[in-house]
Amino acid sequence: MKRQIVVFFILAVFVFIDAKVSYAKWVWSSETSWTDPERLPRETTDQRFRYAVTLLVDRECISAIDIFKDIIKNNPGSELADESQLYIGKAYYLIGDYKNAFKAYEHMIEQDPGTRRLHEILEKEFQVGIAQMERDENGAIRVFESIIERNPLGFIAADSQVKIADCYYQLRQFKEAEASYLSVMENYPNSEWVPYAQFRIPYCKLSDIRIQERNYDLLSGSREGFEIYLANNPQGTLADTTKEIIREIDIVMAERDYKVGEFYLRRKRPDAGLLYFESVIKDYPNTEWADRAEEKIEMLKTVGAIR
Helix, strand or coil, X not given: CHHHHHHHHHHHHHHHHHHHHHHCCCEEECCCEEECHHHXXXXXXXXXXXXXXXXXXXXXXXXXXXXXXXXXXXXXXXXXXXXXXXXXXXXXXXXCCHHHHHHHHHHHHHHCCCCCCHHHHHHHXXXXXXXXXXXXXXXXXXXXXXXXXXXXXXXXXHXXXXXXXXXXXXXXXXXXXXXXXXXXXXXXXXXXXXXXXXXXXXXXXHHHHXXXXXXXXXXXXXXXXXXXXXXXXXXXXXXXXXXXHHHHXXXXXXXXXXXXXXXXXXXXXXXXXXXXXXXXXXXXXXXXXXXXXXXXXXXXXXXXXXX
């Protein structure tokens, strides 16, 4: 009895292994359902198209591209040719060749500028741009600019403009980024991206300041921009972040004015120093520098340097 159980178990294992091998190459797509690519017939154009789709799903992208190109060559202007061109773009996207993916989608628009699939194609191009941002911001900018040019008031035009600005920011080209965020507000005033752009404009100034080691004029302009954002979006998702940034700017500005006051004291000009200490107390009351300024004023009064 035990021997029979062992034999049965061994047979079951072999059956399972054989079944696993048989189904190992099966892939699923909406066009073919579960299919073994090697068993698909390939005599007709439609059959070859289905075979190419299964290759693509199985990540054999280069082989799939060759078949799609051949279908387009032999069936120009057909619905299957359009589908093949879209799949070529997808194949290049899957292997990370975003430049050729974009070219494949652009080719469809160039062949038929009024294509009914413009919405679908631009959405795919947008995804190419998003992926390209990770390693080639300039290439991504060209993609997003093309989307806007194709359909300046389209469904993802504002999204593309925001991404252009984000790309410039990633490149540390802060002035270009600021101008691009401003374009979002000017060209798409009803977009949901407006509050975000309004926040990013002074944030670009702040980032530029950090590179320039405290340009105080830019710092003041940045603070004003954040105040404008808060005035327009008091309950916005970035409101708390904005308040914290303003507090940090106030600390820097208060420190600057306080040290200018000290400079005048060293120059035996307590009257001028007093003006800066009073400015710190008035303009930045919630900073430690305001407390220090009050102490300096009391000290000046004690020694009779001021009344």
